[in-house]
Amino acid sequence: MVTDFIIIGGGLVGSALSHGLLKAGATVTILDEGDLAFRASRGNFGLVWVQSKGDGMAEYAQWSRESSDLWVDFAQSLGAATGINVGHHRPGGLELCLEPEEYEAFETSIKRMHNQGGVGDNDRRMISGDEVRAMEPNVGPEVIGAAYCPHDGIVNPLATLRALHRIAANAKADYRPDHRVERILPQGPGQGFRVVTQRGDFVAGKVILAAGNGSAALGADVGLDIPVGPERGHIIVTERTRPLFNHVLGQVRQTDEGTVMLGATKESVGFDTGFNPAMIQKVANNAVRKIPALKGLRMIRSWSALRIMSPDGFPVYQESDEHPGAYSISCHSGVTLAAAHAMSLAPRLLQPGFNDHYAAFSPRRFDVPKTD
Amino acid sequence: MFQRLTDPLRKPVSFRFEGREIEGLEGDTVAVALLAAGENSLKDAPASGSPRAPYCMMGVCFECLVEIDGAGHQQACLIPVREGMDVRRHLAVREVGQAVGGEAE
Numbered sequence: 001m002v003t004d005f006i007i008i009g010g011g012l013v014g015s016a017l018s019h020g021l022l023k024a025g026a027t028v029t030i031l032d033e034g035d036l037a038f039r040a041s042r043g044n045f046g047l048v049w050v051q052s053k054g055d056g057m058a059e060y061a062q063w064s065r066e067s068s069d070l071w072v073d074f075a076q077s078l079g080a081a082t083g084i085n086v087g088h089h090r091p092g093g094l095e096l097c098l099e100p101e102e103y104e105a106f107e108t109s110i111k112r113m114h115n116q117g118g119v120g121d122n123d124r125r126m127i128s129g130d131e132v133r134a135m136e137p138n139v140g141p142e143v144i145g146a147a148y149c150p151h152d153g154i155v156n157p158l159a160t161l162r163a164l165h166r167i168a169a170n171a172k173a174d175y176r177p178d179h180r181v182e183r184i185l186p187q188g189p190g191q192g193f194r195v196v197t198q199r200g201d202f203v204a205g206k207v208i209l210a211a212g213n214g215s216a217a218l219g220a221d222v223g224l225d226i227p228v229g230p231e232r233g234h235i236i237v238t239e240r241t242r243p244l245f246n247h248v249l250g251q252v253r254q255t256d257e258g259t260v261m262l263g264a265t266k267e268s269v270g271f272d273t274g275f276n277p278a279m280i281q282k283v284a285n286n287a288v289r290k291i292p293a294l295k296g297l298r299m300i301r302s303w304s305a306l307r308i309m310s311p312d313g314f315p316v317y318q319e320s321d322e323h324p325g326a327y328s329i330s331c332h333s334g335v336t337l338a339a340a341h342a343m344s345l346a347p348r349l350l351q352p353g354f355n356d357h358y359a360a361f362s363p364r365r366f367d368v369p370k371t372d
Numbered sequence: 373m374f375q376r377l378t379d380p381l382r383k384p385v386s387f388r389f390e391g392r393e394i395e396g397l398e399g400d401t402v403a404v405a406l407l408a409a410g411e412n413s414l415k416d417a418p419a420s421g422s423p424r425a426p427y428c429m430m431g432v433c434f435e436c437l438v439e440i441d442g443a444g445h446q447q448a449c450l451i452p453v454r455e456g457m458d459v460r461r462h463l464a465v466r467e468v469g470q471a472v473g474g475e476a477e
Contacts, residue, residue: 049432240418242418245472257420291469297466298445
C-alpha cells in the first residue's frame, strides 16, 4: 500500500505526528523497531516541563510553553478517543536547590530568559526554602530554595504512547513493528520515497524521520543533517506510598499510582543502556537530601535510558532542500512536545513553507564559521 | 473465583486474615491460600484507595502486600503460609512523610 506519509519511528514523536496527520485526513505508514530498540519513550521520566526550556533560544521557550498549554486539551482528547487516562496534571513545578551555586545558576537563567524576549522567563521565579516547605511539607531542611514555574506538569508517558498507538490503529494507520529501516531511496523530484526495511520496501509521497537517535544515520540518504546523539540517564522507582507532593519536583516525581520515580543523571556513554551503580547512588543520595522521608521507602526497580540530544539541546526540525518531502523531527522532549507535535506541527507537514516556519529549529544554526 | 485441584498429600494449615479463620494447605504461599479461600482483595491502592489483589504471583508487582504477625509490607506471594499466622491489611502500605491531598489538577 502506498501512503501519503511514512513515519520512521513509532515512539512518542512519531506517534504524535501520526495522530495529527491522520486527523488531517492523510494516510500513514509507521515503521517501528522491535522490543530491543533504544526507546526513550518507554524509559523517560514523564515530565511536561517548561521551566529551563529555551534558555538561549526564545522560540524553544515559546514552543515548550505552547505544548504545555495544548496538553490540557490533548490529554482530554486522548482519553475521550481511547478510554485511556494518560494521567496529565499541571500543578506547577519546583526545581529544588541544595547548594547556593545551583540557586544562583537558576536565578541567572531566569534573568537571561526574561531578557531574550518572546515568552521570556515563562513565569519562572525563585522562592526561598521556607516558601518551598510551606508548599511542600516533605521537603527537608537542607533545601535552600527552588525555581518555581506554574506551567510545569506531568503525564504518564506509557499510557500516552498506548493511547496514540490505539488511535493510529483505529484510524487504519499501517503500523509495522520490527521493521528497522535500512535505507531511504528518493525516487526523483515529486516521485516520493522508497523505504527499505529488513522485511521489505514501503513507498510514500513523504517521509518523516522521527527515530530519535536512530535518525542521525538515516538523514544522509535524503540530504538531512541530523546532529543528535545519546545521553544516558538513570531512574530509580520506589514502592508505592501515599501521595506526598502537591507539585511536580524536577527530580522526584510521584505517579498517580503512588510509586516515586527518582532521577536524573547525565552521562555520555554512546549506545549503552547499562547500569552504573555510582549513578544510582548519586540519584538516591540527592533525593534523600531533598526529601528525607524517602529514606523509608524501598527501591524496587532501576533502569537507564538514552536521551536524544542535539549540540545545544534544542529541537532539530527541517525539510530537506535536496529532497523536499523528507523531514527530520528530532528533539529531546518527546513527552513535553507531544501535544505541539500532534496539534500544531503535524498540520504544517501538509503545507508549503515548513522551513520558513521553523527556521529557528533548523540545523543551520550549527553551521557557524570557525574562528581560528 | 479459584478452585483447587485435589491434592490429598498436602496437610491443612490454619491461619487468620483480618481475624477470620482461613484454611490453606502446606506449601501454599499466603497469597495462594487467601485467593483459594475467596479473599480477593488483600490491600487498597496507596494513592487511589481502590481495592487490589495479588497479580503477578512472583514478587514483582507488589499488589499483594500485607501485614504478617505485626510486620508490615510483606509480599504475600513469596511467603509460605504457617500454622497460626496472623495476616492483616493494616500495615500493607509503607507510610513515609506527611501525606498530602494529592496533586492539584
